Amino acid sequence: MPSSVLPVAISTVELTKRYGEFTALDRLSLSVARGRIFGLLGPNGAGKSTTIKILTTLLDASSGSATVAGFDVAGDPVEVRRRIGYVPQLLSADGALTATENLVLSARLHGLHGRTRVARVNEALAFAGLDAVANNLVRTFSGGMVRRLEVAQATLHRPEVLFLDEPTLGLDPVARKTVWERLRQLRQSEGMTILITTHDMEEADVLCDELAILHQGRLAVLGAPEELKARVGSDATLADVFVRFSGAVLDHGGSFREVRESRDTVRRLG
Amino acid sequence: MSPRLEFFREAAAVADAEVRKLRRDPTELLSRAVQPVLWLAVFGQVFSQVRGIPTGDLGYLDFMAPGILAQSILFSAIFYGIAIIWERDLGIVHKLLVTPAHRSALVFGKAMAAGLRGLVQAAVVYLVAIALQVHIRWEPLPMLTVAAGVFVGSCIFSTFSLFIACIVKTRERFMGIGQVLTMPLFFASSALYPVELMPAWLQALAAVNPLTYLVDALRGAMIVGGTSVHTLGTSFAVMLGVFALLLALASKLYPGLAR
Numbered sequence: 001m002p003s004s005v006l007p008v009a010i011s012t013v014e015l016t017k018r019y020g021e022f023t024a025l026d027r028l029s030l031s032v033a034r035g036r037i038f039g040l041l042g043p044n045g046a047g048k049s050t051t052i053k054i055l056t057t058l059l060d061a062s063s064g065s066a067t068v069a070g071f072d073v074a075g076d077p078v079e080v081r082r083r084i085g086y087v088p089q090l091l092s093a094d095g096a097l098t099a100t101e102n103l104v105l106s107a108r109l110h111g112l113h114g115r116t117r118v119a120r121v122n123e124a125l126a127f128a129g130l131d132a133v134a135n136n137l138v139r140t141f142s143g144g145m146v147r148r149l150e151v152a153q154a155t156l157h158r159p160e161v162l163f164l165d166e167p168t169l170g171l172d173p174v175a176r177k178t179v180w181e182r183l184r185q186l187r188q189s190e191g192m193t194i195l196i197t198t199h200d201m202e203e204a205d206v207l208c209d210e211l212a213i214l215h216q217g218r219l220a221v222l223g224a225p226e227e228l229k230a231r232v233g234s235d236a237t238l239a240d241v242f243v244r245f246s247g248a249v250l251d252h253g254g255s256f257r258e259v260r261e262s263r264d265t266v267r268r269l270g
Numbered sequence: 271m272s273p274r275l276e277f278f279r280e281a282a283a284v285a286d287a288e289v290r291k292l293r294r295d296p297t298e299l300l301s302r303a304v305q306p307v308l309w310l311a312v313f314g315q316v317f318s319q320v321r322g323i324p325t326g327d328l329g330y331l332d333f334m335a336p337g338i339l340a341q342s343i344l345f346s347a348i349f350y351g352i353a354i355i356w357e358r359d360l361g362i363v364h365k366l367l368v369t370p371a372h373r374s375a376l377v378f379g380k381a382m383a384a385g386l387r388g389l390v391q392a393a394v395v396y397l398v399a400i401a402l403q404v405h406i407r408w409e410p411l412p413m414l415t416v417a418a419g420v421f422v423g424s425c426i427f428s429t430f431s432l433f434i435a436c437i438v439k440t441r442e443r444f445m446g447i448g449q450v451l452t453m454p455l456f457f458a459s460s461a462l463y464p465v466e467l468m469p470a471w472l473q474a475l476a477a478v479n480p481l482t483y484l485v486d487a488l489r490g491a492m493i494v495g496g497t498s499v500h501t502l503g504t505s506f507a508v509m510l511g512v513f514a515l516l517l518a519l520a521s522k523l524y525p526g527l528a529r
Contacts, residue, residue, distance in 0.1 A: 056368050058528040078370050086368040090361030096291040108283035109369040111276065137294075153365075 008067075009034040009161050009193035010055060015064035017050050017217075024050045026217040027064065032195060032210070034160075037187055039208035040197040043246055046214040048197040049089065052163050055195070056086045069160040082110075085154030089165040089197075093149050095139030099130050102138060103153055110157035120156050127182070128152035144175025151182050155192070162186065164196045168203060176200075180207050201238040211238075213245045220245040277378075280371040284379025289386055299387070303394040306342040310335065310398050323463050327495055335404045336488035336496065337461030339395045340481055343388050343420055347427035348452050350384055351435030351444050354527070358439070364528045374521035377432060381425040381517065388424030389417060405494040415491035415502065422509045423484040429516040436523035460485045465499070480512045 010032040017025040025047040032038040040048045053059035055068055057077040066073045069083035093102050103121045112120055125131045128148040138146060147167060154162060164183075168176040180203070186192045198204055204211055205225050213220045213228075221228060221241070228241045271279075292299070310331070317323065318330035325333040357363050366376055399406060407413070434451070438444050456462075458472055459481035465473055476482045487505040490498030498505065 053528070058364060058367055058525070081368055081370040084368065086365065088361040088364045090359075090364070092361030092365045094287070094291075094360075094362055096294060097287060101287060101290060105283055105287045106365075106369065109280055109366065109371040111271070111279075111370070113279070 007034045008032070009036075010038070010066070010068050010195060012051075012055075012066040013064055015051070015054060015066050016062050017047075017054065017059065018062040023217050025054070025061075028214075028217075028219055029064075030212055030219060030222060032193060034193050035187060035191045036209045037183065037194045037196065037207055039204045039211040040195065040214060041199075041204055041211055041242060041246070042214035042220075045216075046246065047217040048214055049165055050217075051214070052086075052165050052195070052197060056084060056163050057081055082157075083160045085157070085159040085162045087147075087150045087154045087162075087164040087167050089169060091143070091146050091150075093138045093141075093146050093153065095137065098135050098137055099125065099128075099141075099149050100134045102149060103156060106153045106156050112157060124152035124156050127155075127185075129178075142175070143171050144178060147171060147175065147179050148182060151179065151186075155186060155190075158190060159192065161193045161195065164194065166197055166199065168198070168200060176203070183207065201242060205238045213242060215246045220247075273372075277372050277375045280375035281379035281382060283371075284366075284376055285382035285386070288380065288383030292383070292387055299390055299394070302342065302346045302391060303398075305345060306338045306395050307398050309338045309341065310395075310402055310404075314338070314402070323467070325464065326497075328493065329405075331402060332405050332493045332496065333489070334462055335395075335399045335406075336492045337459070337485050339392055339399075339416075339420070339488055339492070340423060340459070340485045341456055341461050342391050342395055343423045343484070344427050344455060344481055345452060346391050347384050347388065347424045348431045348448055350380070350428040351431035351433075351438075351448070352441055354380070354432050354435040355439065355441050355444055358527045363524075367525055367528050373524055374517060377429065377517060377521045377524055380432060381429045381513070384424045384428030385421040388420045391424075392416065392420045407492060407494055407496075412491040416488055418506070419484055419487045419491070419509075422506065422513060423480070426480050426484075426509060426513045426516060429513065429520050433516055433520040433523060436520060436527055439527065455479060455481050458482075460489075460499075480509055483508045 008031050013029050015025060015028040016023065028047070028051060040051060042048050050059065054061050055066055055073060057073050057080050060074065068080045071079040071083070073080050097105070100121060103124050104117070107117045107121055125134050128151065130145060130149060133141070133145070138149065141149070151167070168179050171179065183194055187194060196208065208225060210222070210224055211228060212222045223231070225238055229236045229238060232241050232244050314331045314334050321330070323330060354363070396406065431448070434447055435444055438447055458475040458479050460476065461481065465476050465482065468476060483500060483505040486498045486500050487502055489496045490502070
């Protein structure tokens, strides 16, 4: 079914974020249909993480509006939070807790109790393929295991929309493909809408139904991967599309904090 | 489910996770026990010989033991903010803030965990005090009062620490500010000497310092022959009031850690 006739899961209208004189996000308008995997691409500092932070209610927009799962992120943030899952770029599973304890904490904070909680935690462990190490401390896990746990943690309450900020950053090819597999599964079995930011062109190409490339806070181009490649040339790759629309030939590399966070994540993944 | 029950369930979830972490790594508890041991065993024993500080019918070691208990609570809880900044740097704060849990429940849960940690800290100070033959009251009600004081005191100083962490946001800045805050709080209280001995300006500071009220409540409840200047009702009302204020402020600032 074409996106235009599907119900909308995420919508932004003229969404803008300014920090003093600096505009991190400049009048972004887009809409993501329910059940789609949508990719946000762009060089560091393009506004991808800012967009995700606004949509997940972590950050207030300076102007414009956004709705997620039918609720306004500024007006009904708690209703939005009930309906979303979030995997931050940083490795956010608590290494000092076991896999089960991490899941139980998330479940309790999402209001899951009693038998429902036990059942969902067990399902999540099975989904992440972590049953055998459920009671091991997360700090002993590989990067791929941590990411699988985080996806399971973020989807424990069966959210309508899942946000992932560079979920495969620093993972080896096998772990990366396992994460993709889990995301496809979620879309298929739960009809979940997934918004993902990535630097990885292969990931964007094989996983996403639709892409938006951001450049200096603005929407540079929007479309399906095949459509975008066709616009650049008959044998163009997604990397060509990225260079063409993001002007990333001389990438300024993002802020010090963003680069440090990316490197920290890669370092923690070993 | 009523919002109040939801709030307590969310706070209990956070506190439970914190306590599990603490149980697995008790090294911090042990290292934090060194300071009160030194204060009581070295400073306390020397000053009890000097008899330079008028403490009425109480021996100086008896007088200062509640002060050192309060100090160990303060010093342990005030660095709670470092852990919060660490959680921010790891993205744990972001993940907690994306859940529908009340922001104040997340902060309250952290405070509860600090309160439980404070009780373990108090047990260590009690052991040292027993070894130094401090005259401790063992009746259930005074002991319960000490436990309640330690719990509320830990909640106050850990929430204060979280509040500061939300403002400074980096570990380096926090370390500097943590040192700057703890020493004035300690010296502007009745932990080491009676408030009456202080100059007027310091007495004014002591009157608005929650540590003064904690020490005062502990002194009456913990030591045989110990007396409190304020009633228990006043001390606990002040402490709970300060905690409520800090909880409101920290809950307001906590989401800013994810920006």
